[in-house]
Amino acid sequence: MHKKIIMIVGHGSRKKESNAAFESFVQKFRERMPEQNIRIAYVELAEPALKLALEKVAYETEEITVLPLFLLTAGHIKHDIVGAIEQLKKDFPRVKFILASALGLHKNMIELTFKRLTESAQNLSAAPLKTSILMIGRGSSDTGANSDFCKLVRMIEEQMPYDRIAYCFMAIVRPKVEEALERLIAENPQAILIQPYLIFDGVLYQRLQDMVEKYTVLHPEIFFRLSSVLGEDALIFDTLEKRLLDAQSGKELELCVSCGGVIV
Numbered sequence: 493m494h495k496k497i498i499m500i501v502g503h504g505s506r507k508k509e510s511n512a513a514f515e516s517f518v519q520k521f522r523e524r525m526p527e528q529n530i531r532i533a534y535v536e537l538a539e540p541a542l543k544l545a546l547e548k549v550a551y552e553t554e555e556i557t558v559l560p561l562f563l564l565t566a567g568h569i570k571h572d573i574v575g576a577i578e579q580l581k582k583d584f585p586r587v588k589f590i591l592a593s594a595l596g597l598h599k600n601m602i603e604l605t606f607k608r609l610t611e612s613a614q615n616l617s618a619a620p621l622k623t624s625i626l627m628i629g630r631g632s633s634d635t636g637a638n639s640d641f642c643k644l645v646r647m648i649e650e651q652m653p654y655d656r657i658a659y660c661f662m663a664i665v666r667p668k669v670e671e672a673l674e675r676l677i678a679e680n681p682q683a684i685l686i687q688p689y690l691i692f693d694g695v696l697y698q699r700l701q702d703m704v705e706k707y708t709v710l711h712p713e714i715f716f717r718l719s720s721v722l723g724e725d726a727l728i729f730d731t732l733e734k735r736l737l738d739a740q741s742g743k744e745l746e747l748c749v750s751c752g753g754v755i756v
Contacts, residue, residue, distance in 0.1 A: 497529045497553045501560045504534030510694035511538045535568045543576040550584040557590040559736050565594045566637035592739035595731050602647050604727040609687050612719035618682035624656040628688045631661030683715040690721045
């Protein structure tokens, strides 16, 4: 029997390429921490499904640390992951279940986003005061997650020399991407840098690529550039490792029962 098992949880996708990108990320993380017994699971749309994967490893170990590979703490963590853990605690009372925090607003995540924007701005002919930045979040029905994304945008804004930094969301909440782009275009910038707050370049990133191509044709007077996703960077690996070690040392994620918010 293994004494401890780490379960890294991804969102899951119908696209095999997206799941392969998640699994490649996890494999690189395994190589950084070869002493850890690391498994994977998905919240939805892919196998192994979270609850079944946890149930399987619960027969093999005394302790399971659930490590969500999510940027922010939203519904999938607060409801799907917490719900699965609470049920399994009843089914396997001898097993200790630990829930680590999402990547969240760690300074590394701010630094990594700033790094991607700086890379995108290289060789840009437009002056900073004639350049706008559009930060794009996934969007959630969880107001806390949307609020955290807006905090991140503000932190980035304080570091960047650009005239205008706006934000939008790809789904669920406003402002949506096209709405925010139209507002920026109306201000007549020379260039718009578009920074998606995503780990992987899957389906959502491909939609943004199509949108940028469309706007490049519609507005040839403006230079549009889509920045890279956060990707497999040492900063994100460092943050994930810190979340894991914090959880294992007793600083696991705590949620308020009444409001669903994160207790800090």
